[in-house]
Amino acid sequence: MNTQPLVDVRHLKQYFPIRTGFFTTTPLKAVDDISFHVNEEETLGLVGESGCGKTTAGRTLLHLYKPTSGEIYFDGNLITEKNIKNYRKEMQIVFQDPYSSLDPRMTVADIIGEPLDIHHLYSSRSERTDRVRELMDLVGLNSEQANRYAHEFSGGQRQRIGIARALAVDPRFIVCDEPVSALDVSIQAQIINTFEDLQKKLNIAYLFIAHDLLVVRHMSNRIAVMYLGRIVETADADEVSDHPLHPYTVSLMSAVPVPDPKLARSRHRIPLEGDVPSPLNMPTGCAFRTRCRYATEKCAQERPELKEAAPGHFVACWNI
Amino acid sequence: MTERLLEVKDLHTSFFTDAGEVKAVNGLSFNLDEGEVLGIVGESGSGKSVTAYSIMRILTDPGTIKSGQVLYKGRDIVSIPEKEMRKIRGAKISIIFQDPMTSLNPTYTIGNQIEEAILLHTKRSKKEARERAIEMLNLVGVNEPEKRVKQYPHELSGGMRQRVMIAMALACEPDILIADEPTTALDVTIQAQILELMQKLQKEMGMAIIMITHDLGVIADMCNTIIVMYGGRACERGTADEIFYNPCHEYTKGLMRSIPSIVGKHERLIPISGTPIDQLNLPKGCYFAPRCDNAMKICMEAQPDEIWVTPEHSAACWMNVKKVYEEAGKEKAKS
Ligand SMILES: Nc1ncnc2c1ncn2[C@@H]1O[C@H](COP(=O)(O)OP(=O)(O)OP(=O)(O)O)[C@@H](O)[C@H]1O
Ligand SMILES: Nc1ncnc2c1ncn2[C@@H]1O[C@H](COP(=O)(O)OP(=O)(O)O)[C@@H](O)[C@H]1O
Ligand code: SF4
Ligand code: SF4
Ligand SMILES: [Mg+2]
Ligand SMILES: [Mg+2]
Numbered sequence: 083m084n085t086q087p088l089v090d091v092r093h094l095k096q097y098f099p100i101r102t103g104f105f106t107t108t109p110l111k112a113v114d115d116i117s118f119h120v121n122e123e124e125t126l127g128l129v130g131e132s133g134c135g136k137t138t139a140g141r142t143l144l145h146l147y148k149p150t151s152g153e154i155y156f157d158g159n160l161i162t163e164k165n166i167k168n169y170r171k172e173m174q175i176v177f178q179d180p181y182s183s184l185d186p187r188m189t190v191a192d193i194i195g196e197p198l199d200i201h202h203l204y205s206s207r208s209e210r211t212d213r214v215r216e217l218m219d220l221v222g223l224n225s226e227q228a229n230r231y232a233h234e235f236s237g238g239q240r241q242r243i244g245i246a247r248a249l250a251v252d253p254r255f256i257v258c259d260e261p262v263s264a265l266d267v268s269i270q271a272q273i274i275n276t277f278e279d280l281q282k283k284l285n286i287a288y289l290f291i292a293h294d295l296l297v298v299r300h301m302s303n304r305i306a307v308m309y310l311g312r313i314v315e316t317a318d319a320d321e322v323s324d325h326p327l328h329p330y331t332v333s334l335m336s337a338v339p340v341p342d343p344k345l346a347r348s349r350h351r352i353p354l355e356g357d358v359p360s361p362l363n364m365p366t367g368c369a370f371r372t373r374c375r376y377a378t379e380k381c382a383q384e385r386p387e388l389k390e391a392a393p394g395h396f397v398a399c400w401n402i
Numbered sequence: 403m404t405e406r407l408l409e410v411k412d413l414h415t416s417f418f419t420d421a422g423e424v425k426a427v428n429g430l431s432f433n434l435d436e437g438e439v440l441g442i443v444g445e446s447g448s449g450k451s452v453t454a455y456s457i458m459r460i461l462t463d464p465g466t467i468k469s470g471q472v473l474y475k476g477r478d479i480v481s482i483p484e485k486e487m488r489k490i491r492g493a494k495i496s497i498i499f500q501d502p503m504t505s506l507n508p509t510y511t512i513g514n515q516i517e518e519a520i521l522l523h524t525k526r527s528k529k530e531a532r533e534r535a536i537e538m539l540n541l542v543g544v545n546e547p548e549k550r551v552k553q554y555p556h557e558l559s560g561g562m563r564q565r566v567m568i569a570m571a572l573a574c575e576p577d578i579l580i581a582d583e584p585t586t587a588l589d590v591t592i593q594a595q596i597l598e599l600m601q602k603l604q605k606e607m608g609m610a611i612i613m614i615t616h617d618l619g620v621i622a623d624m625c626n627t628i629i630v631m632y633g634g635r636a637c638e639r640g641t642a643d644e645i646f647y648n649p650c651h652e653y654t655k656g657l658m659r660s661i662p663s664i665v666g667k668h669e670r671l672i673p674i675s676g677t678p679i680d681q682l683n684l685p686k687g688c689y690f691a692p693r694c695d696n697a698m699k700i701c702m703e704a705q706p707d708e709i710w711v712t713p714e715h716s717a718a719c720w721m722n723v724k725k726v727y728e729e730a731g732k733e734k735a736k737s
Binding site for chain 1: 445446559561562589590591592593594595597598616617618619620621622623642643646656657658659660661662663664666668670671672673674675677678
């Protein structure tokens with residue numbers, strides 16, 4: 083069996099230089115030394131509060147942003163600025179907002195066909211047309227409508243267009259950045275099923291970013307929880323949800339509103355006080371310590387690394 | 403009979419656009435009692451916000467209340483002069499929005515804005531208004547309120563702005579707070595703080611809340627009673643437990659099936675097929691019929707009336723009418 087992960091990210095950093103004075107810039111540590119892997123045909127969920135670095139992590143891993151430091155391996159090969167173009171076909175991205183990520187003046191056939199053009203993936207016009215139609219069928223769009231404009235489609239349909247476009251080049255890995263967040267639950271369920279069907283059919287691995295924890299749990303094999311640019315916990319999806327260990331994850335999970343009135347009445351939340359600190363001004367040591375009820379002296383001095391607290395369950399906390 | 407706090411009767415609100423009449427609310431009726439927390443849930447475009455704006459009379463052009471009544475303590479506020487409405491809006495009935503910047507002015511300090519609301523509606527002096535503003539900020543959990551009153555909205559975080567907006571909405575102790583997706587833009591942890599705050603304030607101040615959201619989790623957490631809207635109509639209403647554990651309209655059933663399990667069963671979701679309705683061309687029969695797997699012939703032809711399925715639960719679906727007939731038939735056969 084092949085045990086090598088499909089995507090392996092090691093010590094990835096993404097610092098954005100922010101001007102803080104006339105001559106001074108301060109690094110905004112959007113992603114601050116994270117490591118994770120995604121296995122073939124697996125879904126890794128990435129969760130955390132707004133601004134914690136999920137999108138940045140996904141984009142940096144695809145070299146859409148040049149990493150500040152760290153390594154990304156695809157299929158065991160180190161990806162560099164020079165060779166990334168060879169891997170563009172293997173790794174794709176689907177965005178949150180189906181409205182703004184599609185050009186309203188392009189027809190669906192053009193939007194889905196564009197990556198085919200870029201990568202020269204057809205030999206005749208008719209082959210291109212066939213491929214576009216095939217992709218539309220695959221994601222549940224009516225291929226009769228290939229010549230319509232994106233703005234003529236509903237939110238859910240536009241999201242399908244975005245997925246078809248990502249699939250055009252036969253990727254093995256897709257970063258899904260909040261792909262269902264803008265959709266109503268009934269449509270959301272359609273798109274989630276589409277992602278799942280495609281994974282089975284085409285053996286694709288996903289990095290699935292979303293803020294709806296029930297959706298992420300449903301979709302993912304494993305989940306990684308981010309806080310302020312760092313991964314604080316990672317384990318099997320059910321394990322993270324039912325038995326979170328990191329104090330931040332514990333609060334996060336207790337805050338999820340559950341669509342079940344009786345359960346909602348019997349549960350109690352473990353509230354988080356205060357706000358997330360600015361990534362321009364990271365706390366020393368553990369990034370969570372300013373809001374952590376268990377913080378000790380040591381938490382201010384040294385950054386906790388991820389360590390295996392239970393089989394397959396990794397936590398970055400001095401008290402675990 | 404005691405007077406109802408709020409009665410919405412057969413409300414019809416439309417937008418007369420270039421493309422035609424967008425029928426946003428199509429005959430909605432509901433009651434709200436003192437201290438009740440009523441949830442309105444439905445997909446985007448189902449008319450939740452337009453209902454709220456109609457009650458507050460803050461519809462923007464080309465939106466118009468075509469017909470219907472909104473009775474506040476027995477008095478129809480749809481037809482009263484705007485001058486009269488201003489005494490109610492923000493004082494007796496307040497609203498908070500998804501985006502706090504809708505209510506907050508970026509060029510004034512938050513203290514100024516809360517004071518202004520107080521001065522407009524009460525006989526307090528300027529000094530008393532400032533004290534009340536600080537008291538309100540304290541109440542909604544904004545730390546160091548004496549300092550905060552001097553800050554501008556952009557200097558605060560999203561969750562903090564939401565608190566300030568709540569403080570402003572509640573400063574005059576309204577009888578009714580309408581919350582239109584108040585936590586949709588917030589992170590779950592901040593959302594939990596705001597929901598907790600609203601529950602606490604509701605208990606302390608006793609106002610009624612209309613909680614508008616598309617999030618079934620938020621509804622389950624907050625509300626005693628629920629209205630499910632589809633196409634600008636109530637398709638089902640009842641206690642939270644009835645709606646969640648015994649849904650009787652095909653749309654509500656579909657909604658419940660399409661959310662992922664909270665215990666992580668990873669079972670395949672069962673989505674509602676089709677696309678949301680087009681309010682420019684409403685179907686003749688049941689609005690949900692084009693997407694309903696169980697639609698019958700009559701569903702395409704006539705709109706179902708709401709019928710009671712239990713004393714605290716009603717639904718507008720022909721299925722329930724059919725059931726009533728079948729049961730009556732069985733009774734008859736027995737006798
Ligand atoms: N191009 C950029 N230049 C400077 N700062 C940036 C840039 N992109 C992101 N950031 C900052 O990096 C941090 C992480 O942002 P990111 O978009 O990755 O968050 P996120 O977890 O995806 O949040 P959300 O849930 O809101 O999408 C934030 O503080 C953000 O403001
Ligand atoms: N300013 C407007 N002009 C035209 N149509 C509008 C306007 N505002 C709302 N609508 C329409 O009214 C219907 C109900 O909208 P709304 O109440 O905002 O839905 P929601 O339930 O998501 O709050 C939708 O079809 C929407 O497109
Ligand atoms: S390392 Fe310390 S501050 Fe950080 S989560 Fe653990 S106990 Fe809290
Ligand atoms: S009335 Fe008919 S179409 Fe409408 S929800 Fe009920 S069964 Fe379906
Ligand atoms: Mg993001
Ligand atoms: Mg709305």
